[in-house]
Amino acid sequence: MHHRIxxxxxxxxxxxxxxxxxxxxNLVVKLASNHLDGRAMLRIRALVDLNEIxxxxxxxxxxxxxxxxRKVSVAKKHHRVVVSTPNRVKAGEHIELNLRYGGNxxxxxxxxxxxxxxxxxxxxxxxxxxxxxxxxxxCNDHPSYKSSYRFEVSTDAGYRxxxxxxxxxxxxxxxxxxxxxxxxxxxATYLATLQIGRYAEIAFDRGHHLxxxxxxxxxxxxxxxxxxxxxxxxxxxxxxxxYPFENYKIVVVDDELEIPLEAQGMSIFGRNHLSLDWExxxxxxxxxxHQWFGNxxxxxxxxxIWLNExxxxxxxxxxxxxxxxxxxxxxxxxxxxxxxxxxxxxxIGDPGPEDMFDDRVYKRGAxxxxxxxxxxxxxxxxxxxxxxxxxxxHGSVDAKKFGKHLKKHARGIETDQILHNWLSELQLPPxxx
Numbered sequence: 001m002h003h004r005i006x007x008x009x010x011x012x013x014x015x016x017x018x019x020x021x022x023x024x025x026n027l028v029v030k031l032a033s034n035h036l037d038g039r040a041m042l043r044i045r046a047l048v049d050l051n052e053i054x055x056x057x058x059x060x061x062x063x064x065x066x067x068x069x070r071k072v073s074v075a076k077k078h079h080r081v082v083v084s085t086p087n088r089v090k091a092g093e094h095i096e097l098n099l100r101y102g103g104n105x106x107x108x109x110x111x112x113x114x115x116x117x118x119x120x121x122x123x124x125x126x127x128x129x130x131x132x133x134x135x136x137x138x139c140n141d142h143p144s145y146k147s148s149y150r151f152e153v154s155t156d157a158g159y160r161x162x163x164x165x166x167x168x169x170x171x172x173x174x175x176x177x178x179x180x181x182x183x184x185x186x187x188a189t190y191l192a193t194l195q196i197g198r199y200a201e202i203a204f205d206r207g208h209h210l211x212x213x214x215x216x217x218x219x220x221x222x223x224x225x226x227x228x229x230x231x232x233x234x235x236x237x238x239x240x241x242x243y244p245f246e247n248y249k250i251v252v253v254d255d256e257l258e259i260p261l262e263a264q265g266m267s268i269f270g271r272n273h274l275s276l277d278w279e280x281x282x283x284x285x286x287x288x289x290h291q292w293f294g295n296x297x298x299x300x301x302x303x304x305i306w307l308n309e310x311x312x313x314x315x316x317x318x319x320x321x322x323x324x325x326x327x328x329x330x331x332x333x334x335x336x337x338x339x340x341x342x343x344x345x346x347x348i349g350d351p352g353p354e355d356m357f358d359d360r361v362y363k364r365g366a367x368x369x370x371x372x373x374x375x376x377x378x379x380x381x382x383x384x385x386x387x388x389x390x391x392x393x394h395g396s397v398d399a400k401k402f403g404k405h406l407k408k409h410a411r412g413i414e415t416d417q418i419l420h421n422w423l424s425e426l427q428l429p430p431x432x433x
Contacts, residue, residue: 004016004017006142006144007142007144007301007302007303008303008353009130009301009302009303009352009353009356010130010131010141010142010302010353012056012078012079012080013056013079013130013131013134013141013142014056014140014141014142014144014145015053015054015055015080015140015142016047016048017046017047017048017050017053017054018044018045018046018047018048018050018053018140019044019045019047019140019145019147020042020043020044020045020139020140020145020147021043021044021045021094021147021148022041022042022043022147022148022149022150023040023041023042023043023137023139023147023148023149023150023192024040024041024042024149024150024152025038025039025040025137025149025150025151025152026038026039026040026151026152026153027039027136027137027151027152027153027154027194028153028154028155029124029153029154029155029156029196030155030156031123031124031155031156031159031196032156033104034104034105034119034124035102035103035104036060036102036103036104036105036136037102038060038099038100038101038102038136038137039098039099039100039101040098040099040101040137040138041096041097041098041099042096042097042099042138042139043094043096044094044095044096044097045092045093045094046089046090046091046092046093046094046095047091048091049088049089049090049091050085050088050089051084051085051087051088051089052082052083052084052085053067053082053083053085053097054077054080054081054082055080055081055082055083055138055139055140056079056080056081056131056133056134056138056139056140056141057081057101057134057137057138057139058108058116058131058134058135059103059104059105059106059108059135060101060102060103060105060135060136061101061102061103062074062081062083062099062100062101062138063100063101063102064099064100065083065097065098065099065100066097066098067083067084067085067086067095067096067097067098068085068086068095068096070086072084072085072086081138083097083099099138101138105117105135105136106135107132107135108131108132108134108135110131111353111354112129112130112131112356112357115127115128115129115130115131115132115135116128116131116132116133116134116135116136117132117135117136120197120253120254120255121254121255122197122198122254123159123195123196123197123198123253123254124194124195124196124197125195125253125255125261125268126192126193126194126195126263127193127261127268128189128190128191128192128193128263129190129191129261129262130143130190130302130356131190132190133189133190133192134189136194137192139189140189141189141190142188142189143188143189143190143298143299143300143301143302143396144188144298144300144301144396145188145189146186146187146188146298146394146395146396147186147187147189148182148183148184148185148186148187149164149165149181149182149183149187149192150180150181150182150183151163151164151165151179151180151181151182151183151194152178152179152180153178153179153180153181153194153196154176154177154178154179155176155177155179155196156175156176156177157172157173157174157175157176157177158177158198159177159196159197159198159199160177160179160196160197160198160199160200160213161177161179161181161194161195161196162194162195162196162199162213162249162251162266163179163181163183163192163193163194163195164181164183164187164191164192164193164263164264164265164266165181165182165183165184165246165265166181166182166183166184166246166247167179167180167181168180168181168182183264183265185244185245185264185265185296185394186394186395187264187295188264188298191262191263191264191294191295191298192263192264193261193263193264193266193268195213195251195253195268197213197215197251197253197254198215198216198254199213199214199215199251200213200214200215200216201213202214202218202219202222202223203219204223204226204229205230208229208230208233208234208243208248209233209243209245209246209247209248210226210229210230210247210248210250211247211248211249211250212226212249212250212251212252213249213250213251213252214251214252214253214254215252215254218252218254218271218274221271221274222250222252222274224274224276225273225274225275225276225280225284226250226284227276228276228281228284228323229284229288231323232284232285232288232319232323233248233288235318235319235322235323236288236289236292236315236318236319239318239382239385239386240289240292240293240315240385240386240389241292241385241386241389241390243291243292244291244292244295244296244389244393244394245264245265245291245295245296246265247265248265248266248267248288248291249265249266249267250266250267250268250269251266251267251268251269252268252269252270252271252273252274253268253269253270253271254271255270255271256270256271256272257269257270257272257273258270259283260273260283260284260286260287261287262287262290262291262294262295263295264291264295265291265295267284267287267288267290269283269284269287278320278325278326281319281325282316282319282320285315285316285319285320286312286313286315286316287312288315289311289312289315289316290308290312292311292389293307293308293311293312293315293389294307294308294311294312296389296392296393296394297388297389297392297393297395297396297397298395298396298397299396299397299398300396300397300398301398302353302356303349303350303351303356304349304397304398304399305351305356305357305361306348306349306351306361306362306364306365306368306399306423307365307397307398307399307402309357309361309362309365310348310361310362310364310365310366310368310369311365311366311369312362313335313362313363313365313366314365314366314369314370316331316366317331317332317366317370328370332366332367332370332431332432333431335363335366335367336367336428336431338363339360339363339364339367339428340428342360344426344427344428345426346358346360346361346426347423347424347425347426348360348361348364348365348368348422348423348424349399349419349423349424350424364422364423364428365422365423367422367432368418368419368422368423370432371418371421371422371429371432372384372406372415372418372419374432374433375413375415375418375432376409376410376411376413380409380411381409383409384405384406384408384409387405387408387409388402388405391405399419399423402419403415403416403419406419
């Protein structure tokens with residue numbers, strides 16, 4: 001069976017043949033040897049008639065597979081692990097796949113640098129975007145699919161496990177502790193994460209769903225850097241609509257990170273991001289904004305990455321203006337001037353896999369929104385945004401849906417043309433006045 005490509009940007013990831021409705025992932029993690037023993041149960045719905053399930057699993061080995069309770073064979077085909085089904089599965093039917101797997105997980109080093117399971121100085125960090133999920137659990141790794149999850153993770157005593165969703169229970173024995181999380185809202189695989197470290201919860205005024213974790217001794221620095229969280233949340237809820245999840249967790253690792261990472265319902269920062277300087281606050285606002293744009297509303301394909309990054313970058317400017325740091329127009333103008341000095345050889349609406357995280361996608365995507373704001377005016381623009389996040393909450397979106405949605409709110413303005421100029425043309429449009 002030839003594997004149909006789901007996404008040209010991540011050719012070997014994701015299969016269009018089925019969707020996973022629920023993942024139950026059970027892990028035993030030994031930190032000293034960086035060894036993982038895993039069991040995963042996948043509740044699968046076939047989208048076409050099929051007799052095999054092509055999964056993504058990178059650097060780990062499936063030891064045993066059963067489907068509908070019967071032992072089935074597993075083969076490695078190109079970049080995928082293929083599990084056969086006991087009999088033909090008709091489109092629309094459900095099956096349950098149980099996999100035992102294990103090994104020494106590691107990052108996947110590809111066109112986007114190192115993604116996935118990473119060893120910290122003392123603990124583990126997972127960065128999922130775009131294809132890191134397959135470094136720690138077998139999955140149908142593509143953002144167009146969203147699933148519910150349960151994570152049960154046992155690791156060395158003295159370490160805390162932080163994962164997506166609600167913490168259901170934690171139990172300790174002499175040598176290890178077990179943590180169970182449940183992620184009920186639909187989530188894309190790249191947003192699933194696991195953070196393990198000697199983390200303690202930091203007591204915050206429970207303002208706005210905030211839960212913070214870091215190593216002991218970091219309390220003051222974390223409380224200081226996130227002192228403006230409540231204000232930020234109030235601004236974003238006013239502009240973008242209600243915060244889409246139960247809580248918002250921040251994990252500050254005891255290492256320096258090049259950039260912070262977003263996951264669903266949480267963000268991960270390095271100790272180098274604990275500052276009230278604009279550069280750090282900008283990143284804090286950016287990751288928080290992704291909860292709406294990226295996590296609740298997830299792109300159906302990677303070419304629409306600007307729907308995550310353009311919106312999150314625009315959100316930095318929204319926060320800058322409303323917290324009194326610097327007017328939005330000044331932020332937008334300086335972004336425009338930077339872009340104007342750079343090569344204009346990138347189509348933001350389809351940048352290609354190598355350039356999907358190019359800063360120009362972020363800045364020019366944000367300027368597209370700024371141009372729309374200037375045309376529609378504040379009231380209509382933010383009403384459009386709140387309707388966008390409300391209509392597609394916990395769903396999948398693409399540029400076409402956004403274009404259609406804009407038209408509803410455009411009141412005769414040529415929004416298609418504006419989007420086209422900013423997203424589909426090489427040439428940078430003039431600064432929106």
